[in-house]
Amino acid sequence: MIKASLKNAVIALYALPSLALMPVAATAQTIDVNSNTTYQVVRGFGGHNGVGWIPDLTADQVETAFGTGPGQVGLSIMRMRIDSSRQAWERQVPTARLAKAKGVTLFATPWSPPASMKTNNNIIGGRLLPADYPAYATHLLDFAAMMRANGAQLHGISIQNEPDIAVTYESCLWSPDELIGFLQSEGGRFDTVKLMGPESYRFSKAMSDPILNNAAAAQHLDIVSGHLYGVTPSDDPLARGKGKELWMTEHYTDSSSDANDWVKALPVGVELHKSMLSNHSAYVWWYIRRSYGLLTEDGMVSKRGHIMAQYAKHVRPGYTRIGATERPYHDVLVTAYKGGDGKLVVVAVNNGAQRRTVNLRFASNTPRTLLRYMTSATANQQYLGEHAVTNGAASLAVEPLSVTTLVNQPALLDATGSLKISRSGLSANRFTGAFSGSISFTNVNPNPIRGAALQLVLEGLPQDVTLGNRNGEWNGAPYLTLPVAEIAPGATVTVNTSFANPSMANISYTPRVLSVTY
Helix, strand or coil, X not given: CCCHHHHHHHHCCCCCCCCCCCCCCCCCEXXXXXXXXXXXXXXXXXXXXXXXXXXXXXXXXXXXXXXXXXXXXXXXXXXXXXXXXXXXXXXXXXHHHHHHHCCCEEEEEECCCCHHHECCCCCECCEECHHHHHHHHHHHHHHHHHHHHCCCCCCEEECCCCCCCCCCCECCECCHHHHHHHHHHHHHHCCCXXXXXXXXXXXXXXXXXXXXXXXXXXXXXXXXXXXXXCCCCCCCHHHHHCCCEEEEEECCCCCCCCCCCHXXXXXXXXXXXXXXXXXXXXXXXXXXXXXCCCECCCCCECHHHHHHHHHHCCCCCCCEEEEECXXXXXXXXXXXXXXXXXXXXXXXXXXXXXXXXXXXXXXXXXCCEEEEEEECXXXXXXXXXXXXXXXXXXXXXXXXXXXXXXXXXXXXXXXXXXXXXXXXXXXECCCCCEEEEEEEEEECCCCCEEXXXXXXXXXXXXXXXXXXXXXXXXXXXXXXXXXXXEECCCCEEEEEEEEECCCCCCCCCEEEEXXXXX
16 A cells, blocks of 8 residues: 555556547447457455554455345455454454355454564554564465464465555565565465465556566465555466466555446446456455445445456355457457356446447357346446357347346256265364365266256355355355266265354255256
8 A cells, every 4th residue: 555645646647448439330240259358367356454554354244245146246355454463463363254254265464563573663654674574474374374263264375565656654675685684584384275476556567577587486475466556457467377376455446436427437347357367366456445446435336336246256265267358349348257067257348428239159158148237327236138049149128338248147957856865974174173074976867967067056054164165156155166077877076075164063964966057
């Protein structure tokens, strides 16, 4: 985070949408969707919880932000702050634990090491003393251990927030060489949590390239992360070539206006599109709840939150971005995605003032029908009905200044009665706190069980028990996609399960296997 005045100045250079009236094309333009062309795996969409600087989210606001029901945002990632004082750490637990119970990916960022570890003995400015690299690594790992012990295990931990800008609030400066030195010295200790960095305020390759080009340091950096202040999203082929995911971990497009100002909200959709097109695996907004946030201070979803939901609720963790005509018109921006569950999702941002008619063509995995949702100045995730797909194509109009999401509608067949289901016992991992086991399915029917996907749904799990390796949800119940799409007569298929169970409840559930056809 940097000063709002500086951020707003650089944001204003590019945030406003184009409102120029353009002539309507005489014929509809085509969007070709090809699920055989694949790009990055999407880990999710999220926001920062500001407890410690602002009041914590309430339980209802956690549900609104991370739930996938009507009118909710569907976030799947939460960022939190590692306070320089460990006495303040536990205030991060309540919301993190609630979010984790919903399957949310958690990561944490420090704004400063403890003052005693710094060159200026102050949490503002200064640099980390090289002699304190081991102590600082212990500081970060202790935070991760505390969160794990409280049922909120972290996926990742950042080395430093915005190490490349001097500010007048809690901060610390790092050079690329200092980051390399820390990674070489301490990176091997981070075996239970992914290391993220450098979290430059402008997603600067000048900060990340030296790390990536140093083999001894790069081996310990799992995720290349950065912010978007004053820059537009861009790809990083060097990072991807080294096997690193790209995460956009902080931005807001404007803090001077209400989050329900549509002219200021639509650029969020444009930036989300550009981030996905730049092969970013995650997009994380600044404050979840703020006057300019995804939720407003009263806990209601803002226009910016509804735009985020057009992506977050439908493009779920583990989905892959696929080939799609990116600009069927100069002002219509399109990305497409597929899930391991067989779903296809197409998101179109119409950044212009004209209605645009498009023809969608599917080269493979053709859906039967498409459900349509739209957010605009007058609509919030509005359901616009079901569109038939005929001979691999569908035609529809994309409304001006709007974000439209198309999702294929599955047909479900309950195949549970044709299967003999066996469950193993559960074993606990004392390091991660997870309870692991397996479930086997034997087809006792004389006919094969098949579908575009076969999914195991676990109904009736206790409230505080989470299926950690789930692929998604059906009506609030988690599911796993089976590794095969067909089970022959007499054949057996086995899947592994991993449960988070911080309250040590009895892990009970009713298994159902669904054959899904799109």
